[in-house]
Amino acid sequence: MYPVSDGFLRAVKSNTRKYYWTGTIVTRGGMTYEFGSKEIVKGSGYISRQCCGSTEIELGTVYAAEMGITLLSDIDRYTLEDAQVTLVFHLVLADGSVEDVPMGVFEVSEANRLAKCLELKAYDFMLRFDKSFNGFETVGTAYDFIALCCKRCKVEFANKRAEIDAMPNGGVTLSVYTENDIETCRDVLFYVAQVLGGFFIINREGKLELRKYGKDPVMKVEQRHRFSSSFSDFITRYTAVSSTNKQTQIAEYYALDPDNGLTMNLGVNPLLQFGLAETREMLCRNILTDLSVIRYVPFDSDTIGNPALDPGDVLTFAGGQADEGQITCITSIRQKIGGKQSLKCVGKNPRLAQAKSRNDKNISGLLNQIEDNAKTGKIGIHTFTNASAHEIGQTRVKLISIQFASSEENHMQFFAQVVVDVAADPVERSAEASGTVVIPFPGGSGSGTGSGTGGSDGTGETSDAGNSENDVAGNEVGNTSGNENTGSTDDVSGGSDSGSGSGGGSEVSVDVSLPVKWQEDGQAVCHVVFEFNNEEIMEHCPVETWHSGKHILSLYYPIEKIVANYTNTFNVYLWMENGSGTVDVGDCIASISGQAMAAGEAWDGKLEVEDYTTRFAIGGGLNVNGFRDSLSVQMKETVNRGFEVYFAERAGISGFCRPVEMEGV
Structure with missing residues (x-):
């Protein structure tokens, strides 16, 4: 029962009540549409939930809830494919406050356009688990199987691991083999719920939730709250379980003392097939303990309704033909939006149960797999998926373990693909950086002048000044007159030269060598070791070298000389150096295929x-x-x-x- 306040319980039982419904539509494109009671066509809306079929109480069920509604809306129906619809029930309490009760999250499967209305039909997230599971062979606890299915189908699990592990069969390691009738994740949840002695539903928040049958009533339904009701004159109760062992092709029967009630036939549950007989007996007797609380009176009633009720809730009825001393359970519930609520509990009469049901072997459809595969030449395949995450380090980790058998000497092929998230150790690098450095230097400037003066007697005198030399030679001039010869020399000023110059500067080249250090992403080395029947295969040991990030490891190995009618085991170990890696849940898939293959045989007495x-x-x-x-x-x-x-x-x-x-x- 959805948790509500005492004020809500009082208001919902009163002679008159004030309430209203609202809802929200969110399309895949992100558009949001709100609607209320005015948009809901009167009498068109309903929500139907159940945990059993129409005749008897069942174990391990995975029924989907259905919602239908007609709205006065002009929303384009083509935009509503896989849109999510959320409904909420609002009840006005005695003090005037309003208490809200969520009625579930649904995904639209049909959207029909009428003249002025939009007709919707939707189901909860249980349909997401119809995704193909592809068959697998793996080992894990019940929580591991559930978490694997939830991850694949993108549905959140409401129960915590500690809650599941605390259940009688919750901590037991379960195995499932390829030769079974598992087709979808929904099938896996069915078998896991059987082992846990309960059933699965999608709760009001859209999460997968495991529930069990109980014996503590959550509410009493008075006669004035019922429009009609019908009660059986017997009590449905179970005192035995029967589970068919596929290996031995017989039904294993476990009962309480005295055994005078109904027998719950679990059929061929792949999780209850292999292993010691003592282990299977323990699992079945734990299931029987959960079933022994069932002492329900089957009924059918139309009531004023309490939207907080859920499948599996235990009720008591008072007044009229009801027996106040007995309890019953809701196995199906149909809530009309704005109308009455129909409740039902199914069950068989123990007095009319056939005696042969206790010895029903349920093996009419079982065939000998080994002989069948050998005659038809059909290729069998054993697949494996990891149900828990693995950390890969310096120590060997067993990542894959597959058991198989063959009816004849044959050869098989092993394939695997593993997604490894690698974190390589950083590597420090160093080097010498060398080169030539050019250093510029500035230049200088200088000037000089020179003059020369011609002297007498035909001599010349030179004077130097500055940084330049100027040579001036005097010019001699001779004049002759009469008998007297007189020579005279004119003053001649020698020519003068002046000059100036400036330097343009220079450069110096120097060879330089410097040490340089840095860190970069290293390379992790992943080693693979194959092991066949406890003997390590030395001639083929694959090795991969990776940088940090996600990588795909593809493996192949041909298995020769398979011994006929013998259980073989093929293991794969991984270890890494210079880093570490992580293999997440479901990131490892592997298979062994070949002719005349079959499920693993009975335990041969070997302990590992x-x-x-x-x-x-x-x-x-x-x-x-x-x-x-x-x-x-x-x-x-x-x-x-x-x-x-x-x-x-x-x-x-x-x-x-x-x-x-x-x-x-």
């Missing part, structure tokens, strides 16, 4: 034990970053009073592989 340790030091400081070794174990005694275990081999520790004697009791 793995142990891990954290980093520790030996002696004077020899560090060991974790180690793992395989030890052969023999059980001398297998009785309830105890047993003794000794190790037939010695474990090597560290790089020196020094043998260490180990004893265990």
